[in-house]
Amino acid sequence: MTDFLATLYPWTKALHIISVIAWMAGIFYLPRLFVYHTEKTRPGTELDAVYQEMERKLLRAIMNPAMIGTWLFGLMLVFTPGMVDWGMVWPWTKAAAVLVMTWFHHWLGKRRKDFAAGRNTLTGRRYRMMNELPTLLMIVIVISVVVRF
Numbered sequence: 001m002t003d004f005l006a007t008l009y010p011w012t013k014a015l016h017i018i019s020v021i022a023w024m025a026g027i028f029y030l031p032r033l034f035v036y037h038t039e040k041t042r043p044g045t046e047l048d049a050v051y052q053e054m055e056r057k058l059l060r061a062i063m064n065p066a067m068i069g070t071w072l073f074g075l076m077l078v079f080t081p082g083m084v085d086w087g088m089v090w091p092w093t094k095a096a097a098v099l100v101m102t103w104f105h106h107w108l109g110k111r112r113k114d115f116a117a118g119r120n121t122l123t124g125r126r127y128r129m130m131n132e133l134p135t136l137l138m139i140v141i142v143i144s145v146v147v148r149f
């Protein structure tokens with residue numbers, strides 16, 4: 001099994017990076033949509049419905065499949081022989097940041113449902129602040145996996 005994963009390695013890594021790019025694109029964009037949804041519309045208007053559809057499609061068609069792909073190919077890399085030395089620090093910083101990123105994804109999913117039900121309570125400023133979190137996590141992840149301290 002591990003020999004098979006070693007053969008697949010370049011493809012697994014390519015698919016991991018492709019999935020990561022799609023996931024990050026969505027995770028950076030969805031909170032921006034929430035900022036404008038909060039500040040430029042009111043529940044029940046035509047524009048509210050447009051934002052709701054954009055948010056639903058972004059989450060269901062891009063972010064959910066991209067997150068699943070990132071995890072699937074990432075775990076295949078973890079089980080590929082020689083990839084991860086758990087005695088080093090970087091796998092732990094990367095794992096911690098990835099878990100927080102996954103939590104953030106689900107937090108965004110819950111906020112999307114709030115908008116869909118017309119009961120968003122957060123301000124545009126709050127969404128702007130939350131938008132910084134995936135950027136910080138992405139920096140930690142890329143430094144972990146590339147610098148390998």
Ligand code: HEM
Pocket residue numbers: 013016017020024070071073074075077078083084098101137138141142145146
């Ligand atoms: C979801 C769980 C994830 C797991 C289990 C995982 C696991 C891994 C592993 C084991 C490697 C090492 C492959 C190698 O040494 O060639 C890797 C590579 C990589 N990961 Fe992840 N990863 C995950 C999520 C992410 C996320 C969220 C990002 C970016 C925000 C990311 C970015 C990268 C990059 C850029 C590489 C390539 C590094 C290189 O070429 O040396 N990963 N991943």
